[in-house]
Amino acid sequence: MVLFSSLLKVMLVLSTLFATNTLAQGDSACVDCHTEQVNKWQQSDHAKAMAIADSSTVKANFDKQTAKHYGQKAYFYKNKGKYFVDISYNDKVQTLEIAYTFGHYPLQQYLVETKAGSYQVLPFAWDSRDKEEGGQRWYHNYANEEIKPEDRLHWRQPLQNWNGMCADCHSDGLKRNYDVQQNRFASEFSNINVGCVSCHGDKQQHSEQATKNKADTTHVTHSSTVDKGVWKREFGEDTARWIGAKRDNSFMDNCFSCHSLRAPLTDGIEPNNHFLDQFTPQLLQAPAYHVDGQIKEEVYVYGSFLQSKMFAKGVNCIDCHDQHTMKVKIPGNGLCLQCHASEVFDKPEHHNHDVGSEGAQCVNCHMPDNRYMGVDDRRDHSFKIPRPELSKQFSSPNACTSCHQDKDNDWALNFMKSWKIKPRIDSKTQRDFFMLKSGQPLALDSHLAIIADDNIDVISRATALQMLTFSTQEISSDALQPYLHHEQELLRLAAASVGTLINSGIRAQALGHLLDDPRKAIRVAAARSMVDIYMPQANLASFNKAFKELTVSLEQSGWRGEGRLNQGLLAIDKSNFSDAEKHFKEAIRVEPYFDAAYSNLAEFYRMQNKPAQVISVYNAGLNKVPSSALLNYGYGLHLVRNQQLPKAVPLFKKAMTLDPANSQYGYVYALSVDGTGDTKQAIAILKSIIANYPQNQQLVELGLSLAQKAQDKPSFDYFMGLRGTY
Template sequence: MESILFILLALVGLCLGWRLVEWHPFLRWGFLGLVVLSLTAAWQWRHIWVKDELSQRAFHQTLPKEGDQAAYVSSATCQSCHPSQHHSWHASHHRTMTQFVSQDAVLARFEKVSLNYLGRPIELSWEGDSLWATMDEPEWLFNTPEAELAESQKPPLTQRYQLGLMTGAHHMQVFWIPSGQGNAQRIFPFCFLTEDQRWVPFKDTFLRDPSMSHYDQSWNANCINCHVTQGRPMPTSPTATQTAVAELGIACEACHGPAAQHVSSNHSPMRRYEQHGLEKPDPTIVNPAHLDHERSSMVCGQCHGIHWISDSRDYYFNGFRYRPGGRLDRNKKPIRATRLKELPEVLQAVKQQPRFLADRFWPDGMVRVSGREFTGMVESPCYEKGSLSCLSCHQMHHSQPGTEAMEAWRDDQLKPEMEGSAACLQCHESIAADIPAHTHHSLESSGSDCYNCHMPHTTYGLMKAIRSHQIDVPSMEQSLKTGRPNACNLCHLDQTLSWTASHLEDWYGQAKPDLPHDDDPVAASLHWLLKGDAGIRALTAWHYGWEPAKQASGQGWQVPLLAGLLEDPYSAVRYITQRSLKSYEGLQDLACDFTGDSESFSEAAQWVRQEWEQTLTATPGPSDPQKVLFRTSTEWDAEKVKEWQSLRSNRSMDLQE
C-alpha cells in the first residue's frame, strides 16, 4: 500500500512539473532528469528506512514483552489523575530498575568505548539510539575457562549484538544481550558504575570467590523476580523464553495492585467526587498506607525479601500470585532463617544446597546481604511486638516534586523527619527525654544516634556496608557466637572486645562472657580486618573509611594496616579498601584498578604506605599502639600484621545480594 501511494504521488508530481515547464523543451528534459534522480534517491531512502524498521521490529521481538497482563493498565494511565505522585515515582530509582536501552537511559556518556574482558576485546558503540557490542559469542565467552581466554587464538571482535535491556541506575547499570532463544536475555560482561563513572567487569562487582567461573546470569530467571511489575518468565524450552511483564521497572501497580477496575470505576466524575467525600479508602485500589503494618510491609517485602518459590511451574507461567493487600504465603513464601521448621520444603532443599543460608544469613539468622530489608525487619521486636512497618520510616512519594529535597529523597526514600534518631524516638518517648542517659554518649556524638547502635552497618551489598534492618541491641555474646562485628567495635576501631564487654556490663547489665585470650590485647577490628572472611573484611574495610569511626578512633594509624587489603583476593574487598583509603589526607590521588593484576595491587599498597610515612608528623598516632599492632606511635608492626594475614579465613564466599 505504501509503495502504491508513493508511485501515485510521484506521477502526480511529474505531470504537474511537465505542465509547468512545457513552454521550454530544454527545461522540460532537465526537470525530467531531476525527477528521475529524486525518485531514485527517495526509493533508495525508503528501502533503507523499511529495512531498518523491519530490523528494529525483529529486534524488539527478542526483548521481554511489556503490557501483556490482564487487569494491569500501566503507570501512564495513572498519570492523568495522579500527576504529582507520578512525577515523584518517575524520578525514583524504582522506575529505572529495568529499562529499554536508549541514549537518555544510559548514564555513561560515550560514542564508542573499548573494553577488555580477561584478554578479550569488546567494543561498545552507539548508532543513533541503538547500542551495539562487538565481541565474541557469549556462548563461547562464558563457556571458556577464564584462564584460557587470554591465551585463545580465536580471532577477536567477530560478532555484533544490539543491547536492548538494562537494569539499575542508582549505583550501577547492568546490560543484557538477547540470547537468540525467544526473548531470553544473557548478561553483558561489563557494567557501568555510576559513582566512579567507569566500566568494570560485572563479575568484579560482587563479593564472590575469585576461583569461581564466569558470573553468567539470565535476566529472565533472576532479575525478573524483583525488577519489573508482575513478570512471567514463560519458558518455551530449557533455554528459550517468551517472557511477558505488566511493566518494566517497579511501577505504580507493583505497590497498588492491578488498576483496571479502579480506572473503569472512576471514569465517572460523579464517582470520583463521591469518593473524595468518603472517609474510607477506595476499594478498587490498594493504598499500602491504609493497610496494617504486616500487609503494608509485605508490599515492600515482595521484592525486598528472601523467598522460597513453592510451585516453580505455576510461577514460570503465571508469575507470582501475590498481589498488594494480600499475604506473601502462596507461591512466594518469605524465608526466616530463625523459623525454618515452618517451611519443611526449605529445610530439605537447604540440605542439598548447604551454601544457601551461609550466602544470605549470619549464623543466628540475621540477614547479611542487601536488598532483603523486609526479611531483616520482621525479626525486629518493634515489628513482632509493635506496629513497625517499612512506611514508618520510608515514603514512596515525595510531597515536593522537582525540588532539591526530592533529589536527596531519591537515595533512600526516607521521610524527611526520619533521617536521624527521630525515626526511633517517635515510639521510644522515654528515651527521647534524656538521650545521653541511655546512650552514655554526648548528645552530639554519633554514639547517640540510634541507628549506629541498633542498626549498624553489618549488611553487605553494592560494594559497601549497609545498615542492618533487623533492629537489635549490641551483644558481645552474639558477636562471639556468630562472628558478626558488633556496633561498638565498628565505631571504636581501636578498642578490644574486652573493652566493649566491660562497658556493656557496666551500662546495661549484660553479663561479660568468656573472651578468647588473644582478643584482650588487640583491637577487635584488627581481627576482623586481617583474619576475617571476605564478607567481614569488606565490612571492616568500609568502616575504616567511615567518618564517625575515624572520629571515635583517631585518624592515620589505619592506613598502613588497611593498605594490605589492596592485595585481597576478592575484587570487591579491594574496591572498598581503595575507597576508604582515599578518605585519608594525602591519599585522594590513589590510583589502583581493583580489577587489575596482583603486581599493580602490590605497587599500590607500597605507594600508600610510603605516602603515609611522609605525613606521619601531620597525623596523630594511636593512643595505645599495641592495641592496633603498632610498636610505637609511629611504627607499625609489619611482621605481626603479615603473621595475622596468614591466618586469614579463606572460606569460599558468594554473597547473594
Template sequence: MSERAEPLPRTAKRFDPMLYRLSCLLLLTLSQPVFAEDLELPDARGYLGSDTCISCHEQAGEDWRQSHHALAWTETSPENIVADFDGTSFHQGDMEARFSLSADGTPRISVTEIDGVTTEYPVHSVVGIEPLQQYVLETEPGRLQSFDVVWDTEQERWFHLYPESDYPPDDSLHWSGVYKNWNGRCAACHATGFTANYDSETRSYASTQVEIGVGCEACHGPGAAHVKWVESLETTQTPPPAAYGFPVDMSDPAAAIDQCGTCHSRREHFYDGNPPPGLPFNDAYNIVPLHAGLYEADGQILDEVYVYGSFLQSKMYAEGVSCNDCHLPHEATLKADGNAVCAQCHSPAGNPRFPDLPLKVFDGPEHTHHPKGSDGAMCKNCHMVERVYMGNDWRADHSFRIPRPDLFPVTGAPDACSTCHADKTAKWAADQIAEWFPDSDKRGPHYGEIIAAGRRDPHAATPQLETLATAQDQPGLVRATALWLLDNTSDPAVAEEMVKLFDDPDPLVRAAAARLQRRTGPEARAENLPDLLDDPVRAVRMSAAQAMLTGQPGRMDAVAMADLRAALGEWQASVQSRLDFPETHLQLGGTALVNRNLPAAASAFAEAARLDPQQVDAWVMQARIALAQGDQQTAIRVLQEGADANPGAITIQEMLMDLTGGAGSLLPPGK
C-alpha cells in the same frame, strides 16, 4: 481447615498405593498435571500501565518517576544511562570489556573473554540508577543476562561485581551463566506484571511484562476495577469498593508488608514471575530461614537477604510497624532525615499508636553516649548495622536490634560497636555498654545462642532447639529456623513431639513443623499430616504434601486424599515455574530417589548438571544411579564429563579412578 461431614474411618476406602505411587512419579517426571487445577498465573488482564494512573494521580506520579522503583529497569536511552560509553574499557585478568556507542547512538559492550573470544552486544536495557548502574545483555533471542561489569555512579568508574572471579564462559557463575540470568533470577522484582515463560524443552524464554520498572500496579495491583469505579461516579455516586478497587490495600500494614516483601526477601517463588497481586506472602513464597551463610547466628544479615527476613525478627514488626511508617511509598525514600525518622516514635512525645513506648529522649548524648551529630549518635549506626553488597551498595539490617557484643563468644556475630571501633574488641564493647546501662534488662538469653549451638551440633542442642521452636514470644522465622535445625537430627521422636505446633498461629512455624514430619514413619505421617493438607496457607499445604510423598495414603480417608491431591497439584505447579533453576532439578532428583524412581532421578540430575555443570553432586548422583542399575559404562562416561567440567573435583576423580582401576577414562575419545 475444610469441614469434614461424617469422616470415614482411617481404614475405609483404602487408596490404591500403586496408583498413588504412579501419580507421584508422573509428578516427578513433570508430565502434564494430574492433581487439582493449575495455579492461576499472572497476566496483563486488568493492568492499565502507570501512565493511566498518573493521568489522575499527578503528584504521586511525579514523586514516583525519579524513584529507585521507577528506575529499577529502564529502556536503553541517553537519559537513562549514566555510564561513560565513549570508548572506555575495563580489564580484569585476561577479560576485557569495551564500552562504545554505535553510529545511531546505541550503547554497545564488546567483551573479550579469558578464552580469547570477543563478542559485541548492544545494551538491551538498564538496571538501577545509584550507587551503581548495571546493564542487561541479550545473549540469544529472549535470553537476558546481567553483565558483571557495572558503573559506579559515585566514583564514576567501571568496576566488577566479583573482583576475585576469573570464570570462563562455560562456568555457571560466569555472567552469561544460569545464575546471572535476568529472566528467571531478577526481572520479576524489576518489572510489573512479569512472566518468565521458560520453555523447559527448548530451554528458552519468551518473557512478557506489562511494563519494565516497578510501576504503580506492581504495588497496588491492576487498576482496571479502580478506574471502572471512578468512571461510574460520572453517572452515579457509587460507594467505593474495598481498597478502592485495588487488589492490594497499601493502607493495611500487614498487606503493605507482604507486598513489599514480595521483592525485598530471600525466598523461593511458587509462581512464574509476579504472583497474583494481593496474595499473602506465604501463599506466594517460601522464605528462607536463618541459614548459615545467609544470616549470622544471631539473625543479623550476612549475605544479601533483602530486608524482609531481618524485619520479621524485629519488635517493630511484632508491634504493627509497617514499611510505610518509615518510608515514603512513592519516592521510596525515608520520611525524614537522620534520626528524625526514629524520633517519630522514640521521643518524649511518643506515638499514640504505640502506647507502651518509653517517653524519653533517645536522640541525645544521655542515650547514645556519643556527641550529637557524630556517626555514633546516629540511630541506624547502632541499631541497623550496614553491610556492603554489589561492591558499593550499603544495605541496613532491619531487625532494629540492640547491640549485643556480649554474645560474640557464643555466636561469633559482629556487633555495631566493634564494627565501628575496629581497633577494639567485642569484650571492650560489652564492658562499655554494661557501664553505660548497668540496670538494663536487654542482656538476657538470646535466640542467637541457641541457633549457634544448633549449627554446631543439632543433636546436642536438641532440647534448646525444641524450647525455641515452641516459644510463642519469639519471632516465627526464628522458631522455623529452630525446626529446620531439628530436621538435621533425623530424630523421629523429635518430629512427633513437634506435631503440637500444627495449630501454631504462625504459618512459618506450621510449614517447618510439617517438613519435619519427613523424619517420622509412613504410618505416622498418614496419621499426623492430613489436617495440614487443607491449611489456609499455601506454603503449609505444600510442605505437608511434600512430607507425604513417602507416606501411606492408604490410611487416609477420602477427604484427606482429595486434600493431598490438591496440595500436590500446587507443589507441581510451583516446581514447573522454576524449571530453569538447577536447584529445582536437584530437589526433584532427591524426591524421585526417595520414591525409588531411578530413571526420573537420573533425568533430573542430568538436567541439573546441564544447567549448572559445576554442580558436582549432580554428576556423582548420575553415576551412582547408573551403577545401581548395573551400567558401569554410563557411570564412567558421566564422571568423565563431570571431570572435564570440574577438573578439581576430588569426589568425581576418586570415583572415576575406582571404576577404571586408576587408568582414567576407559572410553574412546568423544564417547
C-alpha cells in the same frame, strides 16, 4: 547475588520487544487523578527499575571506555545512538548491543540478549556514585575474584540470567514463560518498570468508574493502611504504643514479594495475594544469616524484619518509608524519634557518642549496613543492639568493631562496661538457639524448647523447627503435632517441611489436613513430605491437587541446575528412577558447572550398583569443575567404599583446602589419614584445623580418640581443654 539492584525509570515505558499488552490501565490512567502520587513515584527506585537503553536512561560512560578484570575485558562504545559492548575472555571477543538498563543508583547494570528471548546481566556495572565517593567508573561485579567461563557465577551462566533471576521484581506483570522442555524463555511484562500495578493491582474498573462520572476519586494505597488508631507515647513512657484497633499489615506481603529471599511457587507475582501463596521463604539458617540473626548474604529485608520487636509491635514499612518515593520520611534520628523519646534515646547518656557524630545516629548502631554488589550499602532491619560478646563467641559482627575497625571485641566489651551498660542476659532457649545455629549438637529436649518458646520471634522458632532435619535423635510425631496445627503460618510451614521425620505409617494421618491448608506454600511442603508413603483414599484427592502445585513450583526453577535437581530428587522419592536419571542429566545439560548435579547423579548410580557410571560421572564433573570440594569429597568416599583409601586421602585433603568452612571435610581427612596408619599426622591435622572450630564436638571427640590411641597425653589434654568450651 549481583543480579538484583534495588534501583530503578522516570517514566512508564512500554517495551516493544517484550510486552504484548498495552500499558496497564491502572498505570496509564493513574496520572489523570493522582498527579501528586505519580510525581512522588517518579523519585523512587521503583520508577527506575528497568528501562530501554537510550540517552535518557543510560548513566554510564560509553565513550570508548575499556574495563578489565583478570582475563576479562570489555570495551563500551556508542554507534548511531545505540550502545554496545565488545566483551572478551582472553582471545574470544563478542559484540553485543545493550538492550536495557537495570537500576540507577548506586550502580546501574546492563542487559544483553544472548539468545532469542534470553537476557544476561553484564559482568561490569557502572558505579553511579559521585566521583568523590569513588564512583563514576566501570567495575566488575566480583571485584576480588576471577570468574572464569566454567564458573557458575560467570555472566553467561544461568545464575546471571535476567529472565529467571531478576525479572519479576523489576517490571509489572512479569511472566517468565519458561518452557521446561525446550529450555527457553518467552518472557513478557505489562510495564517495563515497577509502577502502580505492582502494589495496587489492576485498578481498571476503578479507573473506568472514575473517568465515567468522577464518583470515585480515592487514592488510598491499600485499604489495610487506613488505620483506626495512632502511635502514641503516654506520659512517662519511653516508646510509643499503638492505640486503637489492631493494625492490618497484610499489605506488606506486596513488599515482601520482592524484598525477601524466596523460592517462587508460581510464574510471576500477583499483587495483594498472600506472600505464602506465591513463595516459600528462606528462613534464618547459615550461611545466609549470622548466628545471631543479622543478615550476611543478600537476603533483603523480610527475614531480618520479622525478627524485630518493631514487627512484633505492629510497625509496618510505610511507618518509616514514604509509600510512593520509598525514601525514609524523616532524615537522621528524627525518623526514630517519631516513636522513641528524644530525652531518653537521643542523648549521650544513651548512645555514648558526641551529639551529631556518626556514632550518635540510631541507624549506625541498630541498623548496621552490609555492602553488596560492590557499592550498595543495605541496612539490617532486625534492629538489634550491639553484642560484642556474641561476636567473640560466634564471629557475628557488631556495630562497635565494624565502625572501629582497629579495635577488637574485648575492647568493645570493656568500653560498654565503662558506660555502665548492663550486660544482656539471654534466656536458656535463646542461648541454645545460638548454639544450634552455630552448628553445635543440642539435646532434643533443648531443641524442642526453643521451638516452644513464645518469647522468641516466630521466624526464629520456625527456623529451629526446620533445623530438626539435622538432628541425629529420633523425633516422635507428638513433638511436631502442636506445630502442624499452629495458628502461625511459618510454624505450620516449617512443620510440614520436616514431615518426613514422622514415621511413614502415621504420616498421612499427621499431615493430611495440611494438604488443604489455606496457604499454598504449606500445601506444597506437605505434599513433598508425603510423596513416598501410601496415600489413603481419604487424602488422595487433596494430595493429587497439592502434588500438582508442587510440580508447578519446581518447574519455576527448571532453567537452572537446582530446579532440575529437585525434580530428580522428587522422582526418586516417587520410585520413578528413569525420570530421576533424566532430571539429573538435564541438570548437567542446563548448567554444566553445577557440581551438585554430578554428585547426585553419581549417588544415584551408586544406589543402582553401577560403579563404572559412578566413576564416569565423577571424572566428568571434576573435568568441568575441578575446584569443587563437593566432588572431590564424594569421589573420595566412593574410593573408600571400594577399599582404595590411599587414593582417597588426597581428595579429602583437597576438599578441605577448597572449602575450609566445612568442618566435615577436615574431619574425614583426619580420619582417613589415621586409617592409613599415620595417627600422629592425623592428630596434627586436627590441631591445625580445630582453631576454626574450637566448639565443634565432633572434631574434639575425634581428637581425644586419636590421642588416646596414640597414647599422646599432651594432645589428649589439649583436646580435653577444648571439650570444656561446649
